[in-house]
Amino acid sequence: MTKEIVCDTKSKSIQSVFGESKYWINSILLKGLFMIPKMDLHIHTTFSDGRCTMQEVVKTAEERGLEYIAFTDHAFSNNIFTIDENTIEEYINEANRIKGKSSIKILTGLEAEIPTIDKVMKYREQLDLLLISNHGPVRGTFRNAITNLIKDHPIDIIAHPWYINDTDWDKIIDAALERDVAIELNSFRKVPEPHIIEHIAKRGVKFSIGSDAHSKREIGMVKWAYDILEKLGLGKESLIKLP
Ligand SMILES: [Zn+2]
Ligand SMILES: [Zn+2]
Numbered sequence: 001m002t003k004e005i006v007c008d009t010k011s012k013s014i015q016s017v018f019g020e021s022k023y024w025i026n027s028i029l030l031k032g033l034f035m036i037p038k039m040d041l042h043i044h045t046t047f048s049d050g051r052c053t054m055q056e057v058v059k060t061a062e063e064r065g066l067e068y069i070a071f072t073d074h075a076f077s078n079n080i081f082t083i084d085e086n087t088i089e090e091y092i093n094e095a096n097r098i099k100g101k102s103s104i105k106i107l108t109g110l111e112a113e114i115p116t117i118d119k120v121m122k123y124r125e126q127l128d129l130l131l132i133s134n135h136g137p138v139r140g141t142f143r144n145a146i147t148n149l150i151k152d153h154p155i156d157i158i159a160h161p162w163y164i165n166d167t168d169w170d171k172i173i174d175a176a177l178e179r180d181v182a183i184e185l186n187s188f189r190k191v192p193e194p195h196i197i198e199h200i201a202k203r204g205v206k207f208s209i210g211s212d213a214h215s216k217r218e219i220g221m222v223k224w225a226y227d228i229l230e231k232l233g234l235g236k237e238s239l240i241k242l243p
Pocket of ligand 2: 042
C-alpha cells in the first residue's frame, strides 16, 4: 500500500497558513499560564495515518515553539492505517533515534484502542506514553469498557474522550483518579466539552493536551485547550506529570 505524503500544506498559500497561526501554540501569550510548558502530546506521523515524517514533525514543532511533543501513532487499530507487529519496532527505534537530536523533549507514545490494547502491552516498557481511545464499537458501553480497562492496564492518557453521556463521566473520573490516568483536552475534536472539563478539574483528574495532528498545519494547534485552562484558572499542577 502506498500512501500519498503531503506533510507540507502546499495547496495553501503562505498567507492562509499564517492566517491560521492564531490557533497555534506560539500565539499563546501565557499570561496566567506561564508555568505550563508548551506541549502537544498527540501527534500522528507516516507510521500510521499522519502525513508528516517524524523529522518533519520535530522541525515544525521547533518552529512553533513547542517544548514537549509526543509521537502517538495508531497501534493495532481495526479501522485506521496503523502500526502493527511489522512496523512497531522500527517506529520505536526511529523515535529513539530522533529524541536526542532536538532541543524539544520528545516522547515515544502510541494511541491504542480498547479492543486491541493487549497487543501493545508487549512493548509498553519501551514507551513513554500510552494513550487509549476508541474509533469503533466496543462491547457494552464505552464507560464500562474504559473503566474496566484502566484497572489493569498501565494507561497514561484517555485520548479524545467522546460520545460520553454527562452522567457517565463520574465513573470514568473515579477510575482515572484511582489509577492516575490523565484525560486529554483534544483541540482538534474539541472534547471534552467545557462544562465537563470544569467538572473533571474540580474532581482533581490531571489533563493532557493534544492537537491530534495528522498534518503539518495541525501540529501545535492546541490553543483551544490553553484557552480553557486559562479561563478556569488552572495551572501546571492540573497537567499530567511529564517524564
Ligand atoms: Zn484517535
Ligand atoms: Zn489520534
